[in-house]
Amino acid sequence: MxxxxxxxxxxxxxxxxxxxxxxxxxxxxxxxxxxxxxxxxxxxxxxxxxxxxxxxxxxxxxxxxxxxxxxxxxxxxxxxxxxxxxxxxxxxxxxxxxxxxxxxxxxxxxxxxxxxxxxxxxxxxDSAASKNGIKVISIEDVRWGRRDIKTVQLLYPSMGKMMAKAAGCDDAWMVQDGAVTEGTSNNAYIVKGRKIITRELSNDILHGITRAAVLRFAAEAQMEVEERNFTIEEAQAADEAFVTSATTFVMPVVEIDGAQIGAGAPGELAKRLREIYIEESVKAGV
Known part of the structure; x- marks a missing residue:
């Protein structure tokens, strides 16, 4: 049909x-x-x-x-x-x-x-990726300066996904001036000592709708959140990493540029946030 x-x-x-x-x-x-x-x-x-x-x-x-x-x-x-x-x-x-x-x-x-x-x-x-986690590479962020506007100018993010595929990975995190901005189609996070760290809102990143909901649910669950820049090196040394988007919800990241994150498996905090997000979002759906 x-x-x-x-x-x-x-x-x-x-x-x-x-x-x-x-x-x-x-x-x-x-x-x-x-x-x-x-x-x-x-x-x-x-x-x-x-x-x-x-x-x-x-x-x-x-x-x-x-x-x-x-x-x-x-x-x-x-x-x-x-x-x-x-x-x-x-x-x-x-x-x-x-x-x-x-x-x-x-x-x-x-x-x-x-x-x-x-x-x-x-x-x-209940995708396989959510159970196993995804692997990402880092690439230079060369997009225009108004990434907060959700335009259809998606050629470079598409190229980034192809770079990741060529490297045997699932996605790419973009880096500008030494700090991670975001993924090709998602917001990026790391977890260190139970603290969730993600870049603050500005023209440099998309103001994710899923990001807003996840951070709200995290606060309600008494999880600590810090909005600041972080580097790839800091991410590689983190306990967990994940991304959020409307199509992947909360997706664990288990490897960055070949370096294993934490135990190399989806972390407990990311898995719990995914459960909360899906459960609460379905309740509030229209």
Missing amino acids: SRIVYVNGEYLPEDEAKVSVFDRGFLFADGVYEVTSVLDGKLIDFDGHAVRLERSLRELDMAAPCGKDELLAIHRELVARNEISDGLVYLQVTRGSDGDRDFVFPGADTQPTLVLFTQSKPGIR
């Missing part, structure tokens, strides 16, 4: 969906996106994603295609039509196009392009 997607007000079979070749998302990566997880048919952290989307659009002076309530209705309709139990909903907004290619933004009356689709991910909460 063909997947049903949403394009500018229409629910369509995926092979009938079309966007203009002059769309600025295609020509200039002039767009933003969000990914909302689905567990037990419920949208996870939808409000957080909606707020961040609004911020990304505002930072780029881009018009919102519709309001939050309509976005929620579209998400729910796609989940229902595609019978998604566990998986995700991908949303992308671009500045659209008013005709030919031009570096100058189109007029204010140009309608943005809104596209959404689902991906079914059975077993996402």
Whole structure:
């Protein structure tokens, strides 16, 4: 059965969906996106994603295609039509196009392009990676300076994942001025002496929705959190390491640049945070 997607007000079979070749998302990566997880048919952290989307659009002076309530209705309709139990909903907004290619933004009356689709991910909460942990390499962070805006400019993160794959690993952590910024598609953490350490929010990293929830749950569980920079060397000497994202939740890291982290297996703190996050998020899902 063909997947049903949403394009500018229409629910369509995926092979009938079309966007203009002059769309600025295609020509200039002039767009933003969000990914909302689905567990037990419920949208996870939808409000957080909606707020961040609004911020990304505002930072780029881009018009919102519709309001939050309509976005929620579209998400729910796609989940229902595609019978998604566990998986995700991908949303992308671009500045659209008013005709030919031009570096100058189109007029204010140009309608943005809104596209959404689902991906079914059975077993996402009990993946092999979550049980075994992942291995990462470090790479230089050469992205643009506004990483806090969730744009579709994902070429370098994609290249980073390919570098990791070529090295026989799962992902990469990016490093700038000697300190870890974040993973290619996730926020990065280390644990030392039961203290969770992660980089503070700034323009240098994405303000992760899962990050916010996990740190809130950690505080509620009386876990100590310190927001500061850390180095690869410090991470290699840590007791545990992990990443968070909407699609991986809390994912243990067991190796960095060939150095084993802790016992070389998912740490107890990361495993507990993953359990708490999934349990509490499903309870609060919409």
